[in-house]
Every structure is written in C-alpha cells, then in structure tokens.
Amino acid sequence: MILIKGLSKVFGNNVALKEINLEVKKGEFIALFGPNGAGKTTLIKTMSTLIAPTSGAVVIDGYDIREESIEVRKRIGVISHETYLYEDLTARENLQFYGRMYEVDDLEERVSNVISEVGLSLRSDDLVRTFSRGMKQRLSIARAVLHDPPTLLLDEPYTGLDPHAVATFDRILEKSGVSKKTVVMTTHMIGRGIEMCDRVAILRSGEIVYDAPREQIHDEEDFKSIYESCVGEEL
Secondary structure (H helix, E strand, O other): OEEEEEEEEEEOOEEEEEEEEEEEOOOOEEEEEOOOOOOHHHHHHHHOOOOOOOEEEEEEOOEEOOOOHHHHHHOEEEEEOOOOOOOOOEHHHHHHHHHHHHOOOOHHHHHHHHHHHOOOHHHOOOEHHHOOHHHHHHHHHHHHHOOOOOEEEEEOOOOOOOHHHHHHHHHHHHHOOHHHOEEEEEOOOHHHHHHHOOEEEEEEOOEEEEEEEHHHOOOHHHHHHHHHHHHOOOO
16 A cells, blocks of 8 residues: 655755655554654655655555655545644634545535544534644544545644543544554554554664564563664653
8 A cells, every 4th residue: 555665855964764665555554653853754744745755756555646646645644743724714614625625525414424523513613723632633533534545644643632632532533444544653652552553663863673563562561672772762
C-alpha cells in the first residue's frame, strides 16, 4: 500500500530525512517512534503531499505523491496535532468543504453520518474556534474518514489530550474502521502505540534505525531498552 524509496528532505542546511526506505503492506499498522527532531512529522507531511521531497519517491496505493498528488489525497486521511481545520467555519461547513474536494458521493448524508459517529451532532453548526482541543480532534477524525480512505496517516494524534479524551479518541477511531485500514502513526506514547500496531519503527536524525514486527517486543520495558540503545536517550 505504501512504498518509500530513497526519500530525503533537506531544509536549508538541515537534513530532515536521509534516504529512507520503507514498505507498509495493505492493512498493516506501523507505529513510528523517535525523539523530537527525528523527522517523524516531516515524513508524515511528505507522505500526505503537504511538503515535497528533495529526492526519492513515495507511492501510495499505486500513485506517486509528486506526479499524482490529487489521487493520493483521495486515498489518505490525515490526523495530526495540527488540526488543519478552518476555525471560522462550522463543523459541518468544514466537512462539506473537504467532501467537495474529495468528490464524496451523497455528501450531505455522509457528513451527517460522520458527525454523528464522532459525537458532534449537537455542535455541527457551531464555529470550530469555539471547540475544545478534544472536540477539534474528533472533527479531525471525521474529516479524515469522510471519504473512507484506505490509508490513515496519524501524526502525534494524542498531543494535548487528557486521559478521557484519549479514550474517546481511541473509541472513535475503532468505530471508524481503523482496523481495516493501512495506518502509519507517529507517537511518544509507548503503551498506546505498541498496543495498537502490528509493527514498530524508530527514527533517529532522519533515518530508520529500527524496524520489527510487534511480536518481537515482549512488553513496554523491553521496547524502552530497544529505544534507548537505538537513540541514546530515554523515551
């Protein structure tokens, strides 16, 4: 579903990604860990066509992010600590806007359904700038699954959420069918990431320094030891 070959990204004198090679199979859930500045967000933004790579290739569901970015966007849903929502539009207007961009069939019905799924029906006509952090994340999920994409890209989706909001977030993701999708998630939450994923990878200074099936990790403490040996610092 996702093929990354020789991917590099340079910002001025800063090399954010260095010749990354990664393949994610259809239906696989990979959790990416790494310290701040490791390149996790840059990788997700590149995969989601928000920034262009300096070199290398990314192919998602058979479409190249450089040459076929519109087709790629139709096949991915993005949830991030940056909501990418329009604060001066209502929840419904945000979804209508993205739905038209994604060319969603039966748009009004679909918008109503996803708003209901994330528990925002009573606030659907309120401006997003009046929403709490948790409510914005719920709306971000609605936007990400609105067009039923086969791939989800999650960049630190739990940032700023309290324990109750985290539980709500997980429940909504499951209800939205995340288990049937291909998922790449960056996170600092060890327990949550390991519990959800099929595969674990670690980024350090723009390079993948560890990549293994979830089954090879015995528990959270085992992964902490692996992380510290790969990165040289505690998680």
